[in-house]
Every structure is written in C-alpha cells, then in structure tokens.
Amino acid sequence: MIRWLLLFLGGALLGGVVHLFTVIILPRTATQDAYARLERVAAVNTVTTLPLPTPESATMPFMDPAFASAVCRYDLSQGPLKIIVPVSLAYTSISFYTRYDVAYYAINDRAAGPPRHRARFDDDPSSITTCRKKKTSPLPIG
C-alpha cells in the first residue's frame, strides 16, 4: 500500500514537471496560433489588409470589429524596416509582435506625431515577426 502511495506521489511530482514543460513548449508547437493563421493570408514584407471580422469568418478570434487591420510579416535579415503610415483623424496605431505573438512595441498616431509615423527597427535581423496596423472605420449604425 505504502509502495503504491509512493509511486503515486512520484508520478504526481513528475506530472508537475510535465505540466511546466508542456506550458512552456506549447507556443512553439501550436499550429493554429495567430502567426500560423496570418501565414496563410499574408506574404513576407508586404502589407496585407485583413477582411473585417464577421460571425461567419474571422482571420483571428477576438478581432475588434471597429478596426480595420492590416498585417505585415517582416523579415529583417535583408535590412532594416521602415513603415510610413498616413494619418487621419481616426485613431491609428502600429503594434509589433514576435514570431510567437508576443507584443513588444506599439505606437499610435498621436505619440508618433505629425506629419507621419516614423518607426524604425534595427533589432535582431534574423527574426521574422508580425506587425499590425489598425485604423478606425465607423461601424454601420442601424
């Protein structure tokens, strides 16, 4: 009896290790994460406008229906990135994400200042990351 109890305790401890390992490894093995979803629709180093989310289809879950989004998967191995975004009265922002969908930087139109956004990144040149531009568009009012 004691023997089985010890085996159970040992198994539970090992289970803790399995739990931590799976949580840490999960972002690297996920096949349906945001990057994988965007990989299907967006080419590297081009800005792709995403369709507005509808109940039938959305590129990603929990997209804000009040925003028009565009993504650009960028590869810094060929050189630095320069993004120029025209501003309007509507709220506009650019967010930068790592390959594993962690947001590491964002700037909006007011913080960037007139006349144009100028964001330049010369960090790790081997990483491919995701950037997102958002722009308000009025919702249909009915």
Next chain:
Amino acid sequence: MRLLIGSLFALAVAALVGLGATYLALTGNVAFSSLTIGAWTAWPKMGTVDADPYARATIARTGQLPIALGDGVPFTAQADDQGKLLDGRCDVVISGVTPAARFWTVSLYGPNGDLVANSVNRYGFTSQEIVRHADGSFEIAVAPRANPGNWLPTGGVERYTLLLRFYDTAVGVSTKAGREVPMPAVNTRSCP
C-alpha cells in the same frame, strides 16, 4: 514485473496530472497579475514582453493577437456584477462611465471568440457613436430584442463574453484598484 507495473503506474499518473493541469490552466483563463474591477478583468501584462508562460500559452492556444499595452488594454466580462454568467436570452445593462481613454470599443463575442450573428449586423459600439446622457454617462442594453437607445444584440446565444477595449489610455500595469478607474456596471435586468 512489479517494478515494471509500478513504473507504468507512476508514468500514467504523471501524464494525467501534467496534461490535465495544462489543459485546465489554458481553458480556465489562468494568468498571473490580473486586474479585476467590478465585472471586468484585464491582464495588462499579456500585451507586453513580460507576459508569463501561461499567458503566452493561452495566446498560442486561442490564436488571438493580443493588444499591445502601448496600444490599449482589453477588459473582459463573462459575468455581471453579481457573478451571474452573462446570458444572451436576458436583458443586461452596461451603465456608467469609463476610465479616460482617447477611444474605446465594446464588443460581444461567442465562446470561441467569434462575433455573434444578429439581424442588424451590429457587433459592438465605439466611444464615438454611443448615445450619452447629459452628464457623460451612458447605458448600453445588451439584449436579444430591440431596445431604445444603445442596443447591442446578443442573437439569443446562451453564453457570451463582452470585451471593453481602451485605446491610448493611462490604465495599465501600474493600475491597482477600482477607485481611480471607474468601470461601467454590468447588471442583469430581466430574464425570461
């Protein structure tokens, strides 16, 4: 033989406990440093490089792109102020004021993060189009049937999640309590 059976038993327990805990953690919205004000909960660190491993795993599992903290902060509500789960067949009222933000939106999602189909194709409100009272407060009726004023249709679904996103706001990692951040109240008014 006893050793073999014993080891297999221990390994089976390990797999069950480990994978079970991972599954529960990722489906139950477990992430550290959450900020709860009334019915609303936010994880401001989810949109930063300081996101903990549970937040990162949740992001990867759901397939969403979190809002960067420099962009905005999303607050979710799955239950009203009394702790009653939001029901799409009931009339729920969101009322009050919001913390200072340049722009905010409130949207309604089904359990998997998809928008809910409805007859008027309205999935949310923005701070620019909402009808307010004279004192600046507002009231949004989240209901299956048409309501006067700001009506957010639920499409009659059983469970839904409300997302209140503040863009360009001071609410963030350093926000501690509800006193400095007034969040709108969520109340179930009537249920059929």
